[in-house]
Every structure is written in structure tokens, then in C-alpha cells.
Amino acid sequence: MPKAGKKDRLPLLFAILKEMLECPAWLALGNAAKVAYLYMKAKAFSRNPGELPLSFGEMEKVMEKADVFMGVKELEEFGFIEKVQRGDFTEEGTSSN
Numbered sequence: 001m002p003k004a005g006k007k008d009r010l011p012l013l014f015a016i017l018k019e020m021l022e023c024p025a026w027l028a029l030g031n032a033a034k035v036a037y038l039y040m041k042a043k044a045f046s047r048n049p050g051e052l053p054l055s056f057g058e059m060e061k062v063m064e065k066a067d068v069f070m071g072v073k074e075l076e077e078f079g080f081i082e083k084v085q086r087g088d089f090t091e092e093g094t095s096s097n
Contacts, residue, residue, distance in 0.1 A: 029078060030071065033070075033072075035062060035063060036075060040054060
């Protein structure tokens with residue numbers, strides 16, 4: 001069988017453990033926080049470990065501006081994420097530090 005080339009590969013996938021889905025903290029999150037977490041998890045495969053660039057423009061495609069901010073704040077409050085460097089969401093879809 002011939003070796004699969006880059007074009008034949010499946011896109012990167014990520015797992016959400018069943019234990020997490022049953023966790024009281026996860027169940028207490030609002031939908032905006034859960035969607036934001038899934039998008040962050042998908043972007044976690046960056047070339048710079050520990051860095052998670054996420055822009056307002058990316059999230060605006062799936063939820064309202066207020067929901068983005070509320071979801072990220074909720075994830076911080078429940079301990080799912082920790083902000084180590086503050087960036088600003090911009091209307092152009094880029095994140096500035």
C-alpha cells in the first residue's frame with residue numbers, strides 16, 4: 001500500500017475526555033464558554049507551546065462579541081484557562097499585545 005502524502009492526511013483532531021464532559025464545572029459553564037473552549041482547544045496545536053493566539057475576528061464567526069468576552073471570562077473563573085499575557089481583541093480580527 002502506498003504511503004499517504006500530506007494531501008491525503010486527515011486534519012488534526014482533538015479529544016474532549018468523557019470525564020470532563022461529566023465534570024460539574026464543565027456542566028456549569030454556559031454555551032458561550034464551551035464554544036470558546038472548543039475553539040481554543042482546536043488552536044492549541046500551534047507551533048509555540050503555551051501560546052494561544054485567538055482573535056475577535058475568529059470568534060466573531062461563531063458568536064456575538066459580548067458572548068466571546070463572557071465565555072472567556074467564565075473559562076477563567078472556572079479555572080479552565082489562565083491568562084498569562086493580556087492581548088486586546090480588535091475589530092480587524094487580530095490580537096495585539
